[in-house]
Amino acid sequence: MKVLLTTLNAKYIHKNLALRWLYVARDKRHETVLKEFTINDKLEKIVDSIVEINPDLIGFSCYIWNGQQTLKVAKKVKEKLKDVNIVLGGPEVSYQYEDYLTDDINGILLGEGEISFWKYVNQENQINGLVTHSYVNTNSLKTDIAYLETLDSPYLLDFDMNDMDKRYLYVETSRGCPYKCKYCMASLDNDIREFSLDYLFDLFDKLEKTKVNQIKFLDRTFNANKNRSLRIARRLIDFKDDVSFQFEIMADTLSNELIDLVCANEVKSKFRFEAGIQSFNKETLKAVSRYQNTEKMVSNLNKLVKNNTIVHADLIAGLPKEDLDSFKNTYQRLFQLKVDEMQVGILKLLKGTALEDEMDKYGIIADKKAPYQIISSDIFLNADVKKVELVALATDRLWNRNICRHTLWYLFENTAVIFDYMLILGEKINSLKKPYQRHHLFKVVYESIGDETGRLILLNEYYYLFKQRPVRIVENSFDKKLKAQILEVTIKQGLLTQNDIRYAYFDYGIFKGQKCYQMLIYNSDQKYPDRYFISLNFTYLGKEDLNERCYDCYWQ
Structure with a gap:
């Protein structure tokens, strides 16, 4: 039998780890092909590519971003390959199989499919976690981690080697989540199962010999086990410095040892932490069973931010007991943390979650189609x-x-x-x-x-972005005489010559809190320009190399 494992990724840069686990767990009596598409690919192109492979059975990996599109692909494929067997799996279909078991779909596998999928391929009877038009078994499966460790590595497949430096590598060190947040699907599996450190450290040794440069850990809470996460971080500190690692964390439970380890690392781009804050409203957090020490969380994040560690923080608007005024305060407090990225999201009422069962309690109305974002609630x-x-x-x-x-x-x-x-x-x-x-x-x-100060800071900041003269965002009245006077100040300092005026670009700016002129000297080397600050009284204030990005030390 010819088996196709496929999915529609959100972007090319993403790789589907679930399919790769299925691939390394494959029954080698069958010819197995793994082929990925993206949601941006044309439907006809996807269908034609699948038809050309001519599989007997197709396994689609389904998520919130590709579920409905997968059904469209399946329908078109069935029109051309009438006898093909199509089975769906993944989080999007595991908790709403009734909506996805259409006439074009032969079966749906619930939960983890490394074993059940191949039982389905081999047409075994009484498969746990399988739903078809004539058979329903909702005993969702979990795969034994010890078994997974005996398989070939899904991270080091031959067909992935050439583009290891072009795509994210998703790695899991554990499955399950210890928390019970009512809005999150991860809360549906509180059974934490960990890959052994021997397995992981051996994997890291092998990955270090590849071209990989971005590794994202899929653990729902990387630091759930403090000692274990510290040992993993210590190993990654020694990993080659051109690789970055991304983790999802609970910021309030970060150990001081882990924070100190990360802060002591000289390569600040090596670690990126994603912290789910969601809300600063204590009643809201209680209503959704998210228990966190807000003060400790803020303290830990401040330590990381002040150390220039990359931090991405999430908020969710529309959670129970948080109206718009409360969310404004939540946003204000997040902004104050000065993290690198702030993700401001709207509550999605995910299928199977506890909050979906409580939607009437809070007057929540949500879109019935993915991504199931709320339309309104009793207070939002x-x-x-x-x-x-x-x-x-x-x-x-x-x-x-x-x-x-x-x-x-x-x-x-x-x-x-x-x-x-x-x-x-x-x-x-x-x-x-x-x-x-x-x-x-x-x-x-x-x-x-x-106010003028804000505009001057913006003008200073604008010129950081361009190696060649940019479009002006506001016109000024600098005539030839004024430009010559500004340049003359730098000539007297022995910094420039009269010929440099042909490379010069003039605007207002700010230097150590005072309004001034800024003169940028562009070049033909595709480097950022030098910037000279001259007072309105034509005295020399200072020079800034825009390649060095000094920012506030010159402006405030």
């Missing part, structure tokens, strides 16, 4: 949802992409409610004609700033 109106979406847009475009982070921080320090300011920016960004460029975003921010 649909208008509130739309406001949060706009704030999320501004946060992502301006803060997370480091477009004008220092300007935003100035606004945060000088604005009563930063949410309201980001809402204004989000509305303006949302109205931009697509595709828009960075100078359009800066112009939006510039026109939204009411």
